[in-house]
Amino acid sequence: MMTWHDVVAQLLLVVLPAAILALIEAGARR
Amino acid sequence: MFAAHFAAGLAIRTAEPRVGIGPLLALAFLPDLLWLGLSAAGIELVAPAVWFDGWSHSVASILVLAALAAASWSRRGAGPAAAAGGAVLSHLPLDLPIHPAPLEWWPHAGAGVGAFARGWAGTAAALGKTNGWWTEAAVVAAGLAAYVLGARRIGIPLASAGAGAILVASLQLAFG
Numbered sequence: 001m002m003t004w005h006d007v008v009a010q011l012l013l014v015v016l017p018a019a020i021l022a023l024i025e026a027g028a029r030r
Numbered sequence: 031m032f033a034a035h036f037a038a039g040l041a042i043r044t045a046e047p048r049v050g051i052g053p054l055l056a057l058a059f060l061p062d063l064l065w066l067g068l069s070a071a072g073i074e075l076v077a078p079a080v081w082f083d084g085w086s087h088s089v090a091s092i093l094v095l096a097a098l099a100a101a102s103w104s105r106r107g108a109g110p111a112a113a114a115g116g117a118v119l120s121h122l123p124l125d126l127p128i129h130p131a132p133l134e135w136w137p138h139a140g141a142g143v144g145a146f147a148r149g150w151a152g153t154a155a156a157l158g159k160t161n162g163w164w165t166e167a168a169v170v171a172a173g174l175a176a177y178v179l180g181a182r183r184i185g186i187p188l189a190s191a192g193a194g195a196i197l198v199a200s201l202q203l204a205f206g
Contacts, residue, residue, distance in 0.1 A: 002066070002069040002070050002076055003070070004070055006070075007066045007067070007069070007070040010066055011063075011066060013032075013205065014055075014059050014062070014063070017036065017197060017198070017201055018036075018051075018052065018055040018056070020194075020197055021036070021040070021051055021055065021194045021197065021198075022050075022051050022052050024190050024193050024194050024197075025051050025186055025190065025194070027190065028185075028186050028187050028189075028190035029185060029186070
């Protein structure tokens with residue numbers, strides 16, 4: 001079973017790059 | 031696969047800019063996001079001997095999630111609905127060949143499809159990487175090419191699209 005630490009670490013691996021991609025797009029549209 | 035889901039979301043983004051990049055990426059990763067929660071709750075099992083991810087990754091589950099996503103975006107038109115459903119659906123062909131186990135037809139079906147290239151995928155190939163790594167790298171490259179080439183059409187400058195593509199390519203290099 002995965003621990004909550006594993007879950008948070010894996011979640012951040014998805015959320016952080018997605019946030020950077022969204023910021024890059026948002027910055028480009030300003 | 032990991033970086034390939036980012037690449038798929040970005041490629042769909044240029045095809046249908048009316049769905050935001052955040053929702054598209056979340057939908058492309060939706061089965062994995064569900065898997066994280068269900069695994070932590072002990073409902074899905076990650077130990078190789080007892081591997082079970084039928085609720086998040088069975089063929090039926092992904093089809094239902096795709097239909098729900100499409101229905102959620104249907105008020106904005108057919109294009110956004112197809113993009114939202116397609117983002118979820120992209121998880122199926124990307125995970126099918128080299129998933130840790132065959133994708134069950136439905137949760138607890140006991141039978142499934144896929145993982146047919148798992149042995150081949152684990153075999154060493156060029157530059158110390160495996161066949162599976164190179165396969166995912168090719169998928170990532172194709173998705174990022176579609177994103178970079180289509181970005182200007184949806185108002186994203188080439189430099190910005192290039193920066194996003196480099197980020198996703200780095201994810202493949204670091205975690206693929």
